[in-house]
Amino acid sequence: MASLPDHFDRPVHIAVIGGTGLAKIEGYTPVAALNPTTPWGNPSSPITIALHNGIPIAFLARHGLHHQLAPHEVPARANIAALRSIGVRTIIAFSAVGSLREEIKPMDFVVPDQIIDRTKGIRPFTFFEGGVVGHVGFADPFDAGLAGVVQKCADAMKGDGVVLHQGGTIICMEGPAFSTRAESHMYRSWGGSVINMSALPESKLAREAELAYQMICMATDYDCWHTTEDVDVAMVMKYMDANSKNAKHLVGAVLDELCKQENSDMVLAKHWEGSAQGAVKFMTKPEGRNPEAMKRVEYLFPGFWDN
Numbered sequence: 001m002a003s004l005p006d007h008f009d010r011p012v013h014i015a016v017i018g019g020t021g022l023a024k025i026e027g028y029t030p031v032a033a034l035n036p037t038t039p040w041g042n043p044s045s046p047i048t049i050a051l052h053n054g055i056p057i058a059f060l061a062r063h064g065l066h067h068q069l070a071p072h073e074v075p076a077r078a079n080i081a082a083l084r085s086i087g088v089r090t091i092i093a094f095s096a097v098g099s100l101r102e103e104i105k106p107m108d109f110v111v112p113d114q115i116i117d118r119t120k121g122i123r124p125f126t127f128f129e130g131g132v133v134g135h136v137g138f139a140d141p142f143d144a145g146l147a148g149v150v151q152k153c154a155d156a157m158k159g160d161g162v163v164l165h166q167g168g169t170i171i172c173m174e175g176p177a178f179s180t181r182a183e184s185h186m187y188r189s190w191g192g193s194v195i196n197m198s199a200l201p202e203s204k205l206a207r208e209a210e211l212a213y214q215m216i217c218m219a220t221d222y223d224c225w226h227t228t229e230d231v232d233v234a235m236v237m238k239y240m241d242a243n244s245k246n247a248k249h250l251v252g253a254v255l256d257e258l259c260k261q262e263n264s265d266m267v268l269a270k271h272w273e274g275s276a277q278g279a280v281k282f283m284t285k286p287e288g289r290n291p292e293a294m295k296r297v298e299y300l301f302p303g304f305w306d307n
């Protein structure tokens with residue numbers, strides 16, 4: 001990594017955020033390792049740029065290269081802002097999750113379409129504060145177009161034993177300790193499908209940054225509501241390792257497809273363009289705006305205040 005250039009002179013439209021058990025992207029030749037400094041600090045790890053059929057892809061390890069960042073320590077604002085600053089408009093985010101449903105078995109994949117927030121407000125969760133207010137729509141936190149691509153790729157891998165559940169509600173808890181049994185049962189009664197500690201604020205910040213964002217989850221355990229063993233880290237890692245081949249193949253297939261559509265409206269997130277900027281521009285009156293907060297918004301959206 002140290003010998004790679006720290007710059008890359010083309011915009012990179014597609015990124016993967018890797019989670020537990022997926023701290024590196026293998027099988028691609030890295031061509032650069034970037035470490036942009038954003039108004040929110042530095043990202044969790046250097047952003048590795050790799051070429052895939054000539055198309056650049058960015059990879060970021062959510063918990064750092066050595067999994068040294070707890071879920072509440074992940075610098076999500078720096079991660080999302082840094083990715084946007086290098087041109088990223090589409091993020092595929094991978095996550096190891098507990099299953100809250102009998103039919104979602106360990107090693108199954110889930111493409112969630114909803115989130116319930118059970119973080120505790122201790123994680124910085126917005127770009128729009130400190131003198132510039134903005135309220136983005138978050139009714140559907142993930143990207144339906146990207147979810148469709150993941151589904152198509154998983155369908156083609158059914159013969160390899162890949163099982164994918166389309167849709168479902170992810171509970172994002174604070175952690176780092178796992179849930180109590182009462183909580184686990186409560187989440188099931190709320191209709192939760194899976195549980196993790198990283199869907200938020202990552203997905204919300206991606207929406208604020210007008211990026212297309214879809215999480216791909218892989219179940220590693222039945223949390224602690226089931227009659228089988230309660231979750232622990234060893235169990236999560238055991239199932240991540242056992243299914244890492246399929247996880248990497250699935251992410252690889254999704255990247256193949258996204259690279260083919262590198263300049264499509266879907267990958268360039270044209271459908272989100274202007275949504276956050278509209279939410280910001282009309283909220284705080286010019287006389288109430290803090291110049292420092294304005295500069296931070298300018299980092300996300302260069303030229304934002306020009307007209």
Ligand SMILES: CSC[C@H]1O[C@H](OP(=O)(O)O)[C@H](O)[C@@H]1O
Pocket residue numbers: 018019020021062063071094095096097175196197198199233236
């Ligand atoms: C090691 S179990 C809990 C840990 O695993 C998940 O990580 P990620 O979402 O980054 O794959 C979960 O969210 C927790 O952070």
Ligand SMILES: Nc1ncnc2[nH]cnc12
Pocket residue numbers: 096097098099173178179195196197220221222223224231236
């Ligand atoms: N049971 C669980 N709860 C929260 N995050 C998880 N990640 C993997 N399994 C989990």
